[in-house]
Amino acid sequence: MNSHLLFPQIGKVIASTGSRHFPRHLHDLIQTHLTIDATHIRRIRVAPACSPQVEATLLSETVFSAGEPSDAFDDPARLHLARRKNGYHYEITVLRADPRYGFSATERSRLEAISPLLLPMLEKHISALQPATLPASEPESLEQRFEERLRQTGIALSEREMQVCAGLLAGHTAPQQAERLQLKVNTVESYLRRAAIKLGISGRHSLMRWMYGELSL
Structure with a gap:
């Protein structure tokens, strides 16, 4: 891992929290650890077990390494990170277009090693998108x-x-x-x-x- 690439990318992700640039910067940060073709982020409202309501997807966005997705993404190789907090399920999924090139156990460990950083940043980003959480004047620095x-x-x-x-x-x-x-x-x-x-x-x-x-x- 090249720390000269890693730390500037972390700074970009943090600085872009709550903006449209966040998914791209998160994708670029993960690419300092793994070779991937796309990153998908999602937040789902999880209904209590006793509730008749179904889970509702509140945010879903995918960023691709280059250009638009191709037909190869019909059945990609993928890795998931997820956390559940306060009735919400946060997910980060990284993908490779060709399912023949799956992720190794070492690559899975690399991604899991930075999950305590990635998932809270995703939660902060989504929270910053909610109008009720923003200051009346401008977004929090x-x-x-x-x-x-x-x-x-x-x-x-x-x-x-x-x-x-x-x-x-x-x-x-x-x-x-x-x-x-x-x-x-x-x-x-x-x-x-x-x-x-x-x-x-x-x-x-x-x-x-x-x-x-x-x-x-």
């Missing part, structure tokens, strides 16, 4: 989402520590952040180390998981 996450966990960071973490979530490297914040690279890294200690994390992956993982109440 990445920095605002990060500050809200800090508030939920009761952790206090300095302004610089928050700026560095938000930049990291957006896919910026330490040199890029140093230029953006007009600081030295080692100063940026120092702020990140301090924030990591307070957050109880160890690096980029841990920060992503902390941002989009479940709260421990």
Whole structure:
């Protein structure tokens, strides 16, 4: 896995939450781990077992690697990721057009390894699409989402520590952040180390998981 490709893609996915660009960026992120031809995302409202209502698909969208789908997608090879939360079922399905080239156990493990990151991001994206969850003025920024996450966990960071973490979530490297914040690279890294200690994390992956993982109440 090439981390130089991975982290900018993660930043693009996070920054596009709630926009029409999200499915494409999610697809590109998954492609840093697997060779795929399409990514399908879906949310379903799951009716309680005692309810006469049937499940209702509330969102369904597919992104293809190149151009429009061909007849080969009539019977593709596929892998599923899914989670159920608060009466909703969230799904990410990755596909290969030719069923002869199925996914190996190693590839399945690769996808499952990043599922704690992908599925919460899908949930956040769909939540941001709901009109009732949007502020009256404009959609929530990445920095605002990060500050809200800090508030939920009761952790206090300095302004610089928050700026560095938000930049990291957006896919910026330490040199890029140093230029953006007009600081030295080692100063940026120092702020990140301090924030990591307070957050109880160890690096980029841990920060992503902390941002989009479940709260421990």
